[in-house]
Amino acid sequence: xxxxIGVLGLAIMTALACTLPGTFLVLRxxxxxxxxxxxxxxxGIVAGYFFxxxxxxxxxxxxxxxxxxxxxxxxxxxxxSGLITGDAPQGxxxxxxxxxxxxxxxxxxxxxxxxxHTVLVGDLNLxxxxxxxxxxxxxxxxxxxxMAGLALINAAFxxxxxxxxxxxxxxxxxxxxxxxxxxxxxxxxxxxxxITVTTAFYAAGAVLTLALIIVPPAxxxxxxxxxPRFIVWSLAVAVxxxxxxxxxxxxxxxxxSAGMAVFYAAIFAVVFIxxxxxxxxxxxxxxxxxxxxxxxxxx
Amino acid sequence: MTTINDVAITVARLTVAYGTNVVLHDVNAAFAxxxxxxxxxxxxxxxxTLLKAMLRxxxxxxxxxxxxxxxxxxVRQQVGYIPQTSAVDxxxxxxxxxxxRMGTYRKLGLLRRTRADDRTAIAQAMEDTGxxxxxxxxxxxxxxxxxxxxxxxxxxxxxxxVLIMDEPFQGIDAASxxxxxxxxxxxxxxxxxxxxxxxxxxxxxxxCDEVLILGAEKMVxxxxxxxxxxxxxxxxxxxxxxxxxxxxxxx
Numbered sequence: 001x002x003x004x005i006g007v008l009g010l011a012i013m014t015a016l017a018c019t020l021p022g023t024f025l026v027l028r029x030x031x032x033x034x035x036x037x038x039x040x041x042x043x044g045i046v047a048g049y050f051f052x053x054x055x056x057x058x059x060x061x062x063x064x065x066x067x068x069x070x071x072x073x074x075x076x077x078x079x080x081s082g083l084i085t086g087d088a089p090q091g092x093x094x095x096x097x098x099x100x101x102x103x104x105x106x107x108x109x110x111x112x113x114x115x116x117h118t119v120l121v122g123d124l125n126l127x128x129x130x131x132x133x134x135x136x137x138x139x140x141x142x143x144x145x146x147m148a149g150l151a152l153i154n155a156a157f158x159x160x161x162x163x164x165x166x167x168x169x170x171x172x173x174x175x176x177x178x179x180x181x182x183x184x185x186x187x188x189x190x191x192x193x194x195i196t197v198t199t200a201f202y203a204a205g206a207v208l209t210l211a212l213i214i215v216p217p218a219x220x221x222x223x224x225x226x227x228p229r230f231i232v233w234s235l236a237v238a239v240x241x242x243x244x245x246x247x248x249x250x251x252x253x254x255x256x257s258a259g260m261a262v263f264y265a266a267i268f269a270v271v272f273i274x275x276x277x278x279x280x281x282x283x284x285x286x287x288x289x290x291x292x293x294x295x296x297x298x299x
Numbered sequence: 300m301t302t303i304n305d306v307a308i309t310v311a312r313l314t315v316a317y318g319t320n321v322v323l324h325d326v327n328a329a330f331a332x333x334x335x336x337x338x339x340x341x342x343x344x345x346x347x348t349l350l351k352a353m354l355r356x357x358x359x360x361x362x363x364x365x366x367x368x369x370x371x372x373x374v375r376q377q378v379g380y381i382p383q384t385s386a387v388d389x390x391x392x393x394x395x396x397x398x399x400r401m402g403t404y405r406k407l408g409l410l411r412r413t414r415a416d417d418r419t420a421i422a423q424a425m426e427d428t429g430x431x432x433x434x435x436x437x438x439x440x441x442x443x444x445x446x447x448x449x450x451x452x453x454x455x456x457x458x459x460x461v462l463i464m465d466e467p468f469q470g471i472d473a474a475s476x477x478x479x480x481x482x483x484x485x486x487x488x489x490x491x492x493x494x495x496x497x498x499x500x501x502x503x504x505x506x507c508d509e510v511l512i513l514g515a516e517k518m519v520x521x522x523x524x525x526x527x528x529x530x531x532x533x534x535x536x537x538x539x540x541x542x543x544x545x546x547x548x549x550x
Contacts, residue, residue: 163404171387175379178405225437
């Protein structure tokens, strides 16, 4: 496999692996949790490096995923307490963890290249450097197969837990009253999200990972009115955006991650504008209906 | 509470607090089988909290709730909850059918296929609530009354024996209210136990067989005729003696 094709494959597979959990993150209105996770994982990476002194060690990913889980469960505990609402709990947890990572870096590892650039931007081309070679034949980047495995796990989880995931993301109280084991599904979902963010992070960096997870589902939500079609559209936007973004950065010799993130934003903008233009005549009656819904309570 | 019907649900010494704010203190209640019970009371009296504590959606500090002599976990399939329609995001990508089908998910589990029997339950629930012709409609396009019917159908699709409804008549039109009341009566006549949180004192007597008044002081419960008195209402809502009521509220 040629190197360019390998990087393109890695880009598409990373996009697919990220979009799958992204669909339900968007439906659950927890999109920005990804941002919190992606910042919080820094101390995990530093701790992993502390033990291994190897930037490509899998222990870094384990440490990072653990830190990601810490932000998820930490903010969940704060939220359950009922004392802090909205997404404020995340805001309390992740800056502390991120800053802890910064302190660790400046105290211990000033001599090595473990800085915010490596952490935030990532580089698909670097991630694609280690090739999978069997009997002298190259099968493309090793990391392509890591992301493919992750995409498979995510897809299997969504397929098996489709019912509780949809019920819960639409109406959590009903799901809990029906005893749909929402807590367990939620915990697994968050674990997979933390692992996905961490794994994608190495290839794509924090900013592109956030875009890969959120933009395709957010775009698909504009054009689909049922969950299965919403998921299919999300995956389509993910593939199209990854391929298109990769082509643009290749042609203009721009950084791949940045090119892809910008291309994703462009797709969203185009879909948003087209939808607004198409829906314009229908807007007035819709707004009126919304008013009649919010009747003031009788007596 | 009543001698005619068996007791379906017993609430014993239930106390619930949010932080240090005690919302329900030592509540005892019994709900009779095949009756419609209205829970009324001023804002903040803990009406919704009582429902949620009965369903373990909020953890009680103390107390026991028993359905048909058994704890909730053993009878969940028989107990249906209908939250306030304002509690969810109606821009969610789903049709009316998709939402009603969620009522069968507990029975089906994760992977079992929807069978003819389940499809019958879904179709029957939509028929009973008068939304059969809306099956394919995106839920974002529903009126307030249609939303409430959709929620009711979702719960009926599980074929429960108990229906617990939080403010079912909030923000809906008169036609939907009438249709839902008729449906609740026919469900009661078929032996279902129905509990609704209600805030309209003028209609509670017409809709409900029994009433439970949660108020600032001691809660009272019993048949509408015995309990829904001007004195009880004044006490629960903290009103002065010279406040008078429209015809319809027994004095």
